[in-house]
Amino acid sequence: MKTDTIEAILKVLTDSENFLIAGHFQPDPDCLCSQWSLAEFLKRKGKKVTLANAGPMTRDDFEPFRPLFYESLESILPQIQSEKPVLIVVDCSSGDRIGSLQKSTENLCTVVIDHHANGDENFGDIRYIDPTSPSTTLLIKRILCAWDQSLLTAVADNLFWGFCTDSGFFRFLQKGCAPWLRDVADLVEAGAVPSRTYAKMMFGKSLLSRRFTAEMVRKMKVLENGRFFLATVTKAIEKRYGDEKDTSLFYDAVMAVKGCEIIALIKYEGRRHYAVSLRSVRIDVGKTALSYGGGGHKLAAGFRFKGSLFALKRQLKQDIACLLKKETSL
Numbered sequence: 001m002k003t004d005t006i007e008a009i010l011k012v013l014t015d016s017e018n019f020l021i022a023g024h025f026q027p028d029p030d031c032l033c034s035q036w037s038l039a040e041f042l043k044r045k046g047k048k049v050t051l052a053n054a055g056p057m058t059r060d061d062f063e064p065f066r067p068l069f070y071e072s073l074e075s076i077l078p079q080i081q082s083e084k085p086v087l088i089v090v091d092c093s094s095g096d097r098i099g100s101l102q103k104s105t106e107n108l109c110t111v112v113i114d115h116h117a118n119g120d121e122n123f124g125d126i127r128y129i130d131p132t133s134p135s136t137t138l139l140i141k142r143i144l145c146a147w148d149q150s151l152l153t154a155v156a157d158n159l160f161w162g163f164c165t166d167s168g169f170f171r172f173l174q175k176g177c178a179p180w181l182r183d184v185a186d187l188v189e190a191g192a193v194p195s196r197t198y199a200k201m202m203f204g205k206s207l208l209s210r211r212f213t214a215e216m217v218r219k220m221k222v223l224e225n226g227r228f229f230l231a232t233v234t235k236a237i238e239k240r241y242g243d244e245k246d247t248s249l250f251y252d253a254v255m256a257v258k259g260c261e262i263i264a265l266i267k268y269e270g271r272r273h274y275a276v277s278l279r280s281v282r283i284d285v286g287k288t289a290l291s292y293g294g295g296g297h298k299l300a301a302g303f304r305f306k307g308s309l310f311a312l313k314r315q316l317k318q319d320i321a322c323l324l325k326k327e328t329s330l
């Protein structure tokens with residue numbers, strides 16, 4: 001995969017004075033913390049920075065970020081068109097992932113900073129892509145430290161949070177991650193506190209969000225001799241739990257089941273519209289997601305599906321059965 005260097009990124013950051021920082025829609029902490037930390041840093045260097053994310057940013061823990069981000073660029077479009085800031089896109093590497101922001105930013109010089117492998121190579125003028133990084137925040141950390149060694153405590157704290165969510169609080173880290181853990185150590189040195197971040201991520205949940213997991217575990221289908229688990233968030237479940245659907249707890253609970261290899265979670269998004277998330281213990285499900293027009297990582301990926309739930313389930317069961325068969329025969 002072609003990637004530009006940190007030096008190329010630094011050159012744009014130092015040479016330009018005005019930036020628009022965007023990330024993927026349905027942002028996670030890795031995305032928002034990458035955006036915010038980069039913005040904070042550039043502002044301290046005297047640059048003009050605008051933050052934008054198509055959202056939604058409804059999660060409680062995103063509240064401090066919310067007033068700082070534009071969800072739509074409509075109101076500042078004339079300004080963008082006359083000032084032509086450099087667009088920096090983080091935590092995704094194809095134009096469609098920034099959602100509704102794409103149209104208003106198409107003609108801007110674009111820098112892409114991402115750790116996903118399956119992006120669009122034609123998107124962006126400068127692309128710094130490193131799929132070995134557990135999070136985009138660690139790429140941002142390297143860029144910031146290459147410019148200026150001092151990290152604000154708040155920046156270190158947020159960069160660490162992004163790393164923790166994408167690495168499942170260190171659980172998903174693979175062999176060879178040691179260099180990245182040195183960056184993590186730098187963040188802790190600069191003021192990030194692992195126990196505090198863990199508490200922020202794991203505690204203070206609603207009882208309803210625990211009940212969601214209970215219901216999903218009870219209703220999921222056990223397939224392929226207990227190697228594949230398929231669960232569906234139906235319209236009724238969606239209505240009952242709303243924002244209280246804590247899917248990460250569900251994945252953790254099912255992943256821990258002996259023999260579990262792959263989990264698929266189908267979510268109702270509207271009539272004949274479904275979002276599918278795939279999780280895997282070791283087998284590459286990124287390619288499966290890609291074959292449906294989606295993307296993601298080897299062990300965590302997803303895609304959207306238009307059509308009947310019946311057709312989706314039938315196809316997905318077939319594909320996963322095939323994948324598991326191939327793995328068994330290797």
Ligand SMILES: [Mn+2]
Pocket residue numbers: 030031091115135136166
């Ligand atoms: Mn990420």
